[in-house]
């Protein structure tokens with residue numbers, strides 16, 4: 001081979017490099033007009049049908065949310081709560097808080113025994129764990145404020161799926177089987193989610209007649225059909241009969257709230273996310289604020305220096321989250337300061353490249369002993385309006401109780417309060433007094449339905465389930481796309497790290513760090529622990545499969561659904 005040929009080969013290899021170094025992830029799914037990415041194929045389909053009929057992103061979100069309440073009982077719900085972030089093509093933004101509320105009879109020591117010890121299980125299983133559900137009020141507020149199609153039309157797919165049933169695929173059946181043991185203990189749940197006492201199988205049809213009736217009452221009467229109807233009466237009666245404290249006045253008093261979303265900037269992108277009572281926006285903005293001072297792109301994805309600064313930034317942001325944040329109707333932390341460039345620069349100045357900061361040295365509550373259902377969907381419509389919605393029962397299938405005759409699985413959101421300052425909740429989060437239980441207070445959340453814009457144009461819709469691992473996952477999808485130029489699927493699929501101040505552990509997903517990177521991190525003083533998967537990011541990128549890339553053909557929207565959970569689909573037209 002002559003010299004010229006060799007140099008041509010080398011040049012060709014260099015030219016090809018951008019393609020050759022791509023990670024092994026499929027291309028994002030493209031669509032021209034509208035897109036829904038959700039945790040259940042039938043819900044994504046229901047949303048796309050609404051978009052095709054000319055409904056806007058909020059209309060589609062309502063249809064998807066009610067459909068998920070039927071087809072994805074793991075986390076889709078009308079017995080839980082959540083947050084919705086909305087943005088219109090003209091730049092207007094909105095945020096709807098439909099987080100559950102503590103019953104009026106709740107007290108700070110609700111889950112403690114006479115000795116002041118937290119009683120395991122009380123805040124996670126059974127009626128005492130249930131917060132006043134917010135989903136129906138939230139979806140109604142969204143529809144009245146921004147919807148364009150009648151409620152009946154938006155709820156019809158969900159009602160049909162409940163009344164006529166749907167055929168379970170393997171992933172549906174596997175997921176339901178995970179709740180089987182608890183369903184067997186609660187006869188109303190067993191009657192629906194077990195088939196003659198055994199788990200449902202692939203190919204069988206799951207019919208939910210009671211749930212269809214509850215949905216019809218909501219379709220007919222709006223929020224009153226739930227909060228002042230048969231459903232509320234039955235839930236309150238069952239709660240009273242089984243040690244719960246829910247009252248009819250709790251249901252009548254519940255309101256979904258409009259709030260201003262929380263915004264911040266990162267390397268020329270504008271992030272729009274969830275304000276308190278979610279901690280999501282604060283953790284995302286505070287962490288990105290700290291990270292903006294480091295050249296992550298040069299450090300390299302999953303290098304020891306990148307993993308170190310990410311961990312140190314998360315440690316500080318979760319420290320503030322856990323000690324300062326709570327329901328803004330009850331506590332008033334200076335959120336603007338927490339995400340301000342001056343404060344994040346001050347935190348950055350306390351980070352040293354050669355050693356980890358012990359979490360305990362940041363101060364706060366003293367942890368005592370050690371101790372996950374949510375779903376996110378992302379929608380963009382043909383006009384460029386977007387909805388990012390995360391809602392939850394907290395645990396998969398919530399408190400694992402269903403009031404007879406309702407078909408509604410109830411949440412265990414009360415566990416998101418701090419049962420006692422210093423005692424971790426089910427996500428290992430150690431929090432202070434600001435998130436203590438009080439009547440009608442909303443528990444602090446990590447849910448982070450987010451949107452990203454650049455130069456006033458929508459570029460991304462993103463969110464995920466995963467409890468305390470929600471904000472850190474959203475942050476990593478953002479830096480993967482922004483700092484490492486990954487395609488959306490690469491950004492979503494890439495293995496992740498997590499750190500939440502306490503416990504003082506750097507968590508890593510399988511294959512997130514090489515052996516020598518882990519050794520380098522351990523040498524700095526990080527304690528490392530591998531964890532399984534808790535997220536299912538559902539994201540849409542507008543304009544191209546990667547930020548700054550070119551569109552493929554006439555497609556305008558590019559969707560990616562996290563492979564970490566088995567159900568769901570990216571659907572568009």
Ligand code: DON
Nearest residue numbers: 372373374445446465466467
């Ligand atoms: O609001 C929160 O932060 C939690 N209730 C979310 C729970 C969750 O994401 C569980 N998902 N796997």
